Amino acid sequence: DAGVIQSPRHEVTEMGQEVTLRCKPISGHDYLFWYRQTMMRGLELLIYFNNNVPIDDSGMPEDRFSAKMPNASFSTLKIQPSEPRDSAVYFCASLPARVFNTEAFFGQGTRLTVV
Amino acid sequence: QKEVEQDPGPLSVPEGAIVSLNCTYSNSAFQYFMWYRQYSRKGPELLMYTYSSGNKEDGRFTAQVDKSSKYISLFIRDSQPSDSATYLCAMGWREKFYFGTGTSLTVIP
Numbered sequence: 001d002a003g004v005i006q007s008p009r010h011e012v013t014e015m016g017q018e019v020t021l022r023c024k025p026i027s028g029h030d031y032l033f034w035y036r037q038t039m040m041r042g043l044e045l046l047i048y049f050n051n052n053v054p055i056d057d058s059g060m061p062e063d064r065f066s067a068k069m070p071n072a073s074f075s076t077l078k079i080q081p082s083e084p085r086d087s088a089v090y091f092c093a094s095l096p097a098r099v100f101n102t103e104a105f106f107g108q109g110t111r112l113t114v115v
Numbered sequence: 116q117k118e119v120e121q122d123p124g125p126l127s128v129p130e131g132a133i134v135s136l137n138c139t140y141s142n143s144a145f146q147y148f149m150w151y152r153q154y155s156r157k158g159p160e161l162l163m164y165t166y167s168s169g170n171k172e173d174g175r176f177t178a179q180v181d182k183s184s185k186y187i188s189l190f191i192r193d194s195q196p197s198d199s200a201t202y203l204c205a206m207g208w209r210e211k212f213y214f215g216t217g218t219s220l221t222v223i224p
Contacts, residue, residue, distance in 0.1 A: 004158075031210050042121075042216030043159070043203060056211065091158055095210060103149070104212075106158030 004107035006092050012113045018080040021110045023092030024073055031095040033104065034067055034077050038088045049075065082114045118142055121204055121215025130224050134191040138204035138215045141185065145206040148180050150189045153201045153217065162202070163189070194222045 005024040013019050025032045033048040047057040052069045060067070064083070069075040079086055089111050093104040121138045128134055136150075147166035151159035163178040165171045171178045179188040187206070191198055201217040 035214075043214035045211070045213070048210070050210070093158075103161035103164065106160070108158050109156075111156075 004092055004094050004105050006090075006107035006110050008110060009108060010111045010113075012115065013082055015083055015114055016081045017114075018078065019082045019086075019112060019114075021077040021090050021092075021112070023075045023077070023107060025075070025092070025094030026105055027073065028096065029094035029105075030097040031104075032069060032075050033093040033095070034075070035091040035093065035106075036088045037091060037109070043091070046077070079112075082112075084114045087112055087114050118213040119204060119206060119215045122218055123216050125219040125221065127221045127223060128194055130194060130196060130222055132194050132222070134189075134194050134198070134220060134222075136189040136191075136202050136204075136218050136220070138187050138206075139185055140187075140206055140213075142206075142213075143182075143185070144208055146208040147206065147212075148178070148187050149205040149212070150176075150178055151203040151205055151214070153203060155200075159203055159214075196222045196224050198222050 007022045031050050034046040035043050037043045046059045047067045048055055049069045065079055067077045089109045091106050091109045093106045095104045119140050149164040150162045152162045153159040165178050165180055168180050168182045175192045177190040199221045201219050203217040204215040205212050
């Protein structure tokens, strides 16, 4: 397996534009997580899914953020409209159903810059 | 109060030194504890995990958990330049876990 795949790796957009980040989890993993990483706040959990169903979205900062998982092999995180304070690295991670003795595998991240 | 507190550093040590990284937490429900390593412009990778108090050793790395004090540590012996990275503690229960902000470590040859 190629691991968790995120696209794009880098995104530069203007304030007010819509941004869509994409993630392909590891095949067979039941959980998918979206994180945001900044210097000030570290790695923050935004939302996570179990078997394509959103379980906890309490970390989503505002209504401008939305996430979907239409099937087991694909998820999107959308920001509309984007703002400069959304600039961060966004990570997707996936986890098998067994939570003990397992690790969450992270993608390479999408570095988002909103100007 | 944040769920997990971690000193961001940065920490700079000479090659061969013993490194100690620490985190504190407030939620007594946390059941398992992990250390992730993150190289520049990469995603975090699991380094060690444990779900009990005490020590766990893996090569040059030792993870220590003290649930009574809500304190965890990672020790790196004989540190190498390749250990230069950001180290993130993580802890939680079931599938939900929280990360510290990370400690940036540089090992100088």
